[in-house]
Amino acid sequence: MVVSASARLGSPSGAVRSSSSGLLQDPLWRQRLEPLLAGGREAGADLVEVFIERTDRIGLLAEQEAITSVSPAFGMGAGIRVFRAGFDGFVSTNDLSERGLAEALDQALGMLGLRRSSVAPSRFEGLPPLRDFALAKADWLDRCPALAESIGRLLQGTASLARHGQHLQARRGNYSRDWQEVLVAASDGTFSRDIRLHQSLGLSLLAADGDHRSSLARRYGSEGRPDELRDWDADASALDLCSSAATMLYADYVEAAQLPVVLANRFGGVIFHEACGHLLETTQLERGTTPFADKLGEAIAHDAVTAIDEGLTAGAFGSMSMDDEGMEPQRTVLIENGVLRRFISDRAGELRTGQPRTGSGRRQSHAFAAASRMRNTFIAAGPHSPADLIASVDRGLYCKSMGGGSVGPTGQFNFSVEEGYLIENGQLGKPVKGATLIGEAREVLPRISMCADDLELAAGFCGSVSGSIYVTVGQPHIKVDSITVGGR
């Protein structure tokens, strides 16, 4: 790759881009962290965990033919968590000085009624050698496109929208690059470092013709792929979006009804994420808000359903080398042929519910304590073709593109349909918009009766107790026998 140095943020004369040499590398931090961990243990804590992060981010916004926002940001911070007798206190700070960290530890200890004492015997043996997952990633930041190249790629996207779209009133492209270096040290001997690189690309448009309006968006995301932006097929993305917009511009609003639905692959997986995934996190077990608390080994879904949560798929938005508690991620089979097999667990979840950790302790930043969160979560492929599913429906709804969703404390979930089509006599019919699907987890899972053979993942963001994190959702085409379709 040849890049003009003058066009590059973080060039030798520039100041925005962090050095990728590993500011958080041992031994500097070992020397600073070991006394903290020892002090916490001496104070009576069962476990002390320190999470340090350094970030380097940039966001770009293109509107029509212009770049209208370039937003670099960098920062550092620490989160200190102390456990005692199943309870915990957590303090975050931007002050990484020795004094700042000591004050944060003291505050966290104080929440549990503990105080550092120099006379108590140490119950901490020191940190082991660093498990460094970041070594092969040291050049990731430098390998990302420079600013001029990034801008050029993004403008290709909005230009492609203009080329392929009709009646376009607004065209936008946005790009974010989020580089994060993390170090996790805990008094149980955890001492790990990692570098993460998340890139996200989005195109959106508003089409208008008289009273008809259609606003649609697509987002793509990856982890650990510095060349993601270079490899992006802007024209194909724009063509896909414009094609949907042209269809939806004149679509009627869907009529409300109870209907069988076929949900497309990729982001269709939001149904499992909302209807079931969150309810299998140990945070929900702890709160008593999941209907599946006592269902391990029991059928909770149709036997056509096998569901998996993992952090291993190369390049996927929710993948990682280690979670935010320093544990390597696992491939966790949540549901196997309809039977509940595992929960998604973090350190606190294991402590409080007994469910073994799955490498799923995740957080948005140092300002949040880690919690059990999904990674790449999907329904496994089945034996059918997508056409089989549609052909099996006399009158229903085909949801080609989904928006976001949510789930409440009683298991009621919802998500919106961006692009829908009626199914009539086993055939796709006219496009419809404005649908929201709602349901209850225990009721909808047994109704997922058919899975196709076209599993694909899609990038998304998930907001919950530990902030907004990168995830993927996914599924093949699936059929839900009946669900409430909210409309007009």
Next chain:
Amino acid sequence: MATDERDQAAGAGPEAAGLDVEALRSRLEGLAASRGIRQWDLGASCSTNTSVQVDRGEAKQMKGSQRSAITVRVWNSDGLVGITSTSDLSDTGLERALAGARDASDYGNADETPAFSPLAKAPLAPLQHPERESLSILDLLSTLKDAERQLLDRHAAIATVPYNGLAQARGERIYLNSEGAIRHEKATSASLYLYARAEEAGRKPRSAGAIRLAHGAADLDISGCIDEAAELTISHLDYAPIGTGHYLCVFSPEAFLDLIGAFSGMFSARAVLDGVSLSSRESLGQPLSVPFLSIHDNILNPANVAASAFDGEGTPTQRLALVEHGTLRNFVHSEATARAFGVAPSGHAGGIGPKVGVGVSWLEIGPSGSPGAATGLDRFASSGHGSADGRGVVVIDSLSALHAGVKASQGSFSLPFDGWLIQGGNRRSIEAATVAGDIRTVLNSIVGFEGEAKVTPEGLCPAVWVDNLSITGEA
């Protein structure tokens, strides 16, 4: 670092983190001069927070945080703008931020370059904004445990309060620019939320809750929050599905404010200029709603705990009429959008940046004083608060999933809600349902208001009656 020295005892609440405005200004001036940067401004904030959550009488989580954030904006020799943000307030961090902003300015948008607000040094309105002492985190914990216990004791079916929290914060924010503007504001705040979950044998679990805000934890209306959370949760225990159809609906103040807030791009000059608003330049002076509706934006309302005297660009905030007698009167503005419209900035800039976000802050919604409001309600009161076909009236207490179910630039929405069906004098909780429509139709289908305007975190509003909304249920 520009932060004050702190000596915080273990377990204590947040103390002032402290931004030394003059020191920060002096350092920036020196750094900018050494880099040949003549025009710059800065927005910064600093806060300390403590919060607790409980679970059936035990501490679930106790959290504390110290946060600082700064955004530096510079104009290069060509007049183009760049920014950089950081949490690092050290000299090194400031220097990197300035250099980064200057580098980013190479890619500034020549077609729309922000400038300093002409009002950045104008006098500010005095704030009714008392600073409260912080409580220790152990006091917060004790208070929340007690609140949880009282809520659990209200009804045998209330088994848990799975979502709860008591938090307090102390923070300050500043705006500085190279022409000598200095804005500095301090505030304290506290919040309490209690969301209970209730379940009866053979029935589905139900959930509801309440939230309270105040300037300090000692000021929170805790008993009111418990009462409201209990009453709402218990009211949802007896539920039934509702038939799909069109209903006369009553939005609670919270629900109506949420709905209007989701479509507030109607009032944003930024959204108008970007072509993504339901409004256009020509919409000003045109009817938007029924003639008896008024909407003002007023972050300065004394009831607003988050009141602020200046916006992200240092412009004084103000009470602004958005809709009067059903007519769209004003858009909210930043410096750049005001310049484009030939008006003064209104104090609604979200921060500083190459492109500044603009949005409403705290809405006051209610009747314009025309007799239309009462007339609308009277019409339905005479028929026993029911629709013509006897379906009953749907009360929409809270809306969900606004992030997913609102198409702001299309005007459409389809949202799950919690509420009740009032029929034949009885009120019964609705099992699961969505409400769908178009915001412009909603604004022109308001038939009246009910009750005194209620203060909520989002604004001030009475209950709002809207006719003929599409409800999808499972009956």
